[in-house]
Amino acid sequence: MALERLLQEGNVVLAFYPSPFGMMCAVEMRQLKSMYEEFRAAGAEVVGITTNSVPVMSAWRERLDLPFPQLSDVDGEVSSSYDVLIGSQGYLAGRCNRAVIIVDQEGMVRYRWIASDTVQAEEPDYDEVLETCRSLSADINASPSPPDSTR
Numbered sequence: 001m002a003l004e005r006l007l008q009e010g011n012v013v014l015a016f017y018p019s020p021f022g023m024m025c026a027v028e029m030r031q032l033k034s035m036y037e038e039f040r041a042a043g044a045e046v047v048g049i050t051t052n053s054v055p056v057m058s059a060w061r062e063r064l065d066l067p068f069p070q071l072s073d074v075d076g077e078v079s080s081s082y083d084v085l086i087g088s089q090g091y092l093a094g095r096c097n098r099a100v101i102i103v104d105q106e107g108m109v110r111y112r113w114i115a116s117d118t119v120q121a122e123e124p125d126y127d128e129v130l131e132t133c134r135s136l137s138a139d140i141n142a143s144p145s146p147p148d149s150t151r
Helices: 003-009 023-034 036-041 054-064 077-081 126-141
Strands: 011-016 044-050 070-072 099-103 109-114
Touching (some): 023 044, 044 126, 054 070
Antiparallel strands (some): 099 109
């Protein structure tokens, strides 16, 4: 699933997380799942991304019954392009950091939250993410003022 295709339909919330089946990753995905219809109403698609294989991602999505796509970034290319790939040392080397990035329909990053410590139980401000999506949707749907008809 290409980002370009998703952007044709609206804004995209990229939810990066380091480890499927991890406790905090499950908390984050369940919260996004509980708010999914609100994100859709705000004109945004949510996409979970991690640096694990497709079979792992499929099992993860099925286990949590997630309504939104889960993408495998096994080579770390996408994570690296958004600057959320964790370095080359330590037990999380080669994994993506927990992050939420909103990309608007023009392909511009309009919101960026990255966990300061991947190991800690740090979560994004979900309401702020949703409000940003609503604001972007309002900007897109704002109609120009009607012409002055009094002349």
